[in-house]
Amino acid sequence: MILELIKADITTIKADAIVNAANSSLLGGGGVDGAIHRKGGKAILDACVAIRNKQGQCKTGNAVITTAGNLPAKYVIHTVGPVWNGESEKNENLLAACYHNSLMLAVENEVKVIAFPNISTGIYHFPKHKAADIAITTVNHFADKEKIEKVIFVCFDDENYNLYLQKLGI
Secondary structure, eight states, rough: OEEEEESOGGGGOOOOOEEEETTTTTTOSHHHHHHHHHHHOOOHHHHHHHHHHHHHSOTTTOOOEEEEETTTSSSSEEOOOOOOSSOOOHHHHHHHHHHHHHHHHHHHHHSSEEEEETSSSSSTTTOOOHHHHHHHHHTTTOOOGGGGGGGEEEEESSSHHHHHHHHHHH
């Protein structure tokens, strides 16, 4: 499995799947979630509404998959990251679950290239250095990693990009 790091807008990434740092409603919001819904179009919202009608809200740490609508990816994997409130171990486990469950969905849907944003580091205030460690560790220790050809860490801001550069040793 190849790990790649880029500084970009995840909605422009050509991959089999991009991951959305969603909220539990799955109906769009701010940050990357809002951008994915806006650029992806109504097909993503319709798919999210269908999922909600079937299962209710998406719980923190869980993930669901939809079409990517108008985006250059085939799928969007929506995962709900934890809101940082200082409960370190609980929140760290939930964030790791976001990455793990997204990768599991990727394997189930024969995704070979997946792109992750910096989950929970925006308005959810997860400490960026901790989030980067969790993301990299979870991806590196994923059991079925031979089924994923490439994981792209897509950083929108310089701070996250520089953290990943340092932690990946690039």
